[in-house]
Amino acid sequence: xxxxxxxxxxxxxxxxxxxxxxxxxxxxxxxxxxxxxxxxxxxxxxxxxxxxxxxxxxxxxxxxxxxxxxxxxxxxxxxxxxxxxxxxxxxxxxxxxxxxxxxxxxxxxxxxxxxxxxxxxxxxxxxxxxxxxxxxxxxxxxxxxxxxxxxxxxxxxxxxxxxxxxxxxxxxxxxxxxxxxxxxxxxxxxxxxxxxxxxxxxxxxxxxxxxxxxxxxxxxxxxxxxxxxxxxxxxxxxxxxxxxxxxxxxxxxxx
Numbered sequence: 001x002x003x004x005x006x007x008x009x010x011x012x013x014x015x016x017x018x019x020x021x022x023x024x025x026x027x028x029x030x031x032x033x034x035x036x037x038x039x040x041x042x043x044x045x046x047x048x049x050x051x052x053x054x055x056x057x058x059x060x061x062x063x064x065x066x067x068x069x070x071x072x073x074x075x076x077x078x079x080x081x082x083x084x085x086x087x088x089x090x091x092x093x094x095x096x097x098x099x100x101x102x103x104x105x106x107x108x109x110x111x112x113x114x115x116x117x118x119x120x121x122x123x124x125x126x127x128x129x130x131x132x133x134x135x136x137x138x139x140x141x142x143x144x145x146x147x148x149x150x151x152x153x154x155x156x157x158x159x160x161x162x163x164x165x166x167x168x169x170x171x172x173x174x175x176x177x178x179x180x181x182x183x184x185x186x187x188x189x190x191x192x193x194x195x196x197x198x199x200x201x202x203x204x205x206x207x208x209x210x211x212x213x214x215x216x217x218x219x220x221x222x223x224x225x226x227x228x229x230x231x232x233x234x235x236x237x238x239x240x241x242x243x244x245x246x247x248x249x250x251x252x253x254x255x
């Protein structure tokens with residue numbers, strides 16, 4: 001298993017926060033600060049992201065779920081509440097199936113369970129772009145998908161946007177391409193009905209990267225899953241951090 005960078009803070013039941021493609025654990029700064037008074041919050045960098053180990057060659061979301069499970073086994077005593085956004089939400093869907101004994105509940109945020117051939121072609125184009133032109137070539141498009149214009153134009157929001165843009169551009173292109181390929185190949189329609197733990201699915205009302213229909217499909221496939229919405233774009237946990245943290249905490253208290 002790759003060596004994963006992580007930080008842990010707070011006290012109480014453990015919440016693991018799993019970030020989006022092209023981000024790192026700093027994506028969760030505001031959320032972690034709001035949850036830490038009542039919970040132990042463990043944030044980590046996926047393989048090839050942040051300062052976690054880069055693993056050459058292809059990988060899958062299933063591999064990333066196993067990475068997270070290994071980290072949890074090393075650092076946590078007992079099952080965790082696993083919260084994942086976008087790629088992290090894909091990891092959440094798989095860790096609940098592959099390592100159910102480790103998971104008390106999952107929160108799947110701004111994510112998907114399947115991409116069709118047209119979408120996979122778009123992922124292939126993005127892979128080709130970063131491998132030929134570098135990460136800066138896709139940064140503008142990513143920022144527009146991640147945040148609403150109002151957040152990008154707000155002085156405080158603009159600072160956060162600039163910070164996360166820096167994280168994206170510092171990501172290793174080959175590692176990013178490998179993660180894009182893993183995301184493009186997801187097919188969880190057969191495994192999601194096997195998820196037995198409590199599940200909350202959160203969709204962004206203004207999310208064009210993973211539209212509400214994708215969140216609704218995930219919710220339908222998981223027995224007993226709840227659906228909630230946030231009036232935000234793709235990185236809803238950054239754009240509306242207080243609302244997001246309140247949704248997560250309220251759900252965890254209910255399970």
